[in-house]
Amino acid sequence: MPPPVNCSSGDVEAMRIVLLGPPGSGKGTQARKLMAERNIPQVSTGDMLRAAIAADSRFGQQAKEIMEAGQLVSDDIILGIISERLAEADAQDGFILDGFPRTVQQALDLSDLLDQLGQPLDAAVLLDVDFDILIRRLTGRRTCSLNGKLLNIYFSPPEELDACINAGGELLRREDDNEETIRNRLDVYRERTEPLINYYKKRGKLKTVDAGGTIDEVFERLSANL
Numbered sequence: 001m002p003p004p005v006n007c008s009s010g011d012v013e014a015m016r017i018v019l020l021g022p023p024g025s026g027k028g029t030q031a032r033k034l035m036a037e038r039n040i041p042q043v044s045t046g047d048m049l050r051a052a053i054a055a056d057s058r059f060g061q062q063a064k065e066i067m068e069a070g071q072l073v074s075d076d077i078i079l080g081i082i083s084e085r086l087a088e089a090d091a092q093d094g095f096i097l098d099g100f101p102r103t104v105q106q107a108l109d110l111s112d113l114l115d116q117l118g119q120p121l122d123a124a125v126l127l128d129v130d131f132d133i134l135i136r137r138l139t140g141r142r143t144c145s146l147n148g149k150l151l152n153i154y155f156s157p158p159e160e161l162d163a164c165i166n167a168g169g170e171l172l173r174r175e176d177d178n179e180e181t182i183r184n185r186l187d188v189y190r191e192r193t194e195p196l197i198n199y200y201k202k203r204g205k206l207k208t209v210d211a212g213g214t215i216d217e218v219f220e221r222l223s224a225n226l
């Protein structure tokens with residue numbers, strides 16, 4: 001019999017991974033699928049910052065303009081958010097980090113934090129995808145206002161896009177998914193985040209997954225690598 005995949009069973013080792021990759025590589029989408037399958041939380045710094053903005057908290061007020069410009073929020077703020085999140089009960093049996101770390105300093109901070117918690121990282125998984133696919137994923141990305149479902153005007157089946165609109169919903173575009181901000185985010189990725197590929201390679205933690213193709217195809221490759 002295959003081993004159970006549900007961590008709440010207590011029979012499976014904790015899985016602690018970082019999902020690495022440029023904006024649009026599918027980190028959020030794949031993290032949500034992994035979370036559903038393995039019952040470990042997706043920890044997305046981008047989602048936490050957007051929630052802080054929606055709540056108009058102090059962090060949110062500090063982060064809003066920076067995010068809208070496609071720049072990085074300071075390492076200090078991010079470390080504060082992550083330290084609190086990883087101390088929560090549901091993160092004790094593993095987590096999927098999505099969008100963090102994004103700088104070498106954040107990777108060093110994460111390493112210190114996990115040492116203190118006695119929770120070593122298993123792997124950093126790079127979602128590797130062609131530039132032209134990235135651009136279409138980012139410029140086409142929408143969320144259905146009714147149920148938060150992630151859609152893409154270039155890749156989602158037309159019936160799924162129509163279903164949202166016919167039910168009275170709107171296809172919302174993220175504030176930072178406009179062309180100029182996308183360009184900035186990709187530049188920032190190249191300059192600040194790409195060095196993490198070597199950082200994790202040197203430490204023997206890097207796995208690379210071809211992230212072109214459908215969501216299910218990528219998920220199959222990702223699962224096979226973990």
Ligand code: AMP
Pocket residue numbers: 023045046047049066067068070071072073074078098099100101102106176185
């Ligand atoms: P994401 O949803 O991961 O694409 O993040 C959206 C935006 O939030 C980024 O463009 C940054 O402005 C900010 N952000 C998210 N995660 C981080 C991080 N780890 N470090 C700095 N800024 C971040």
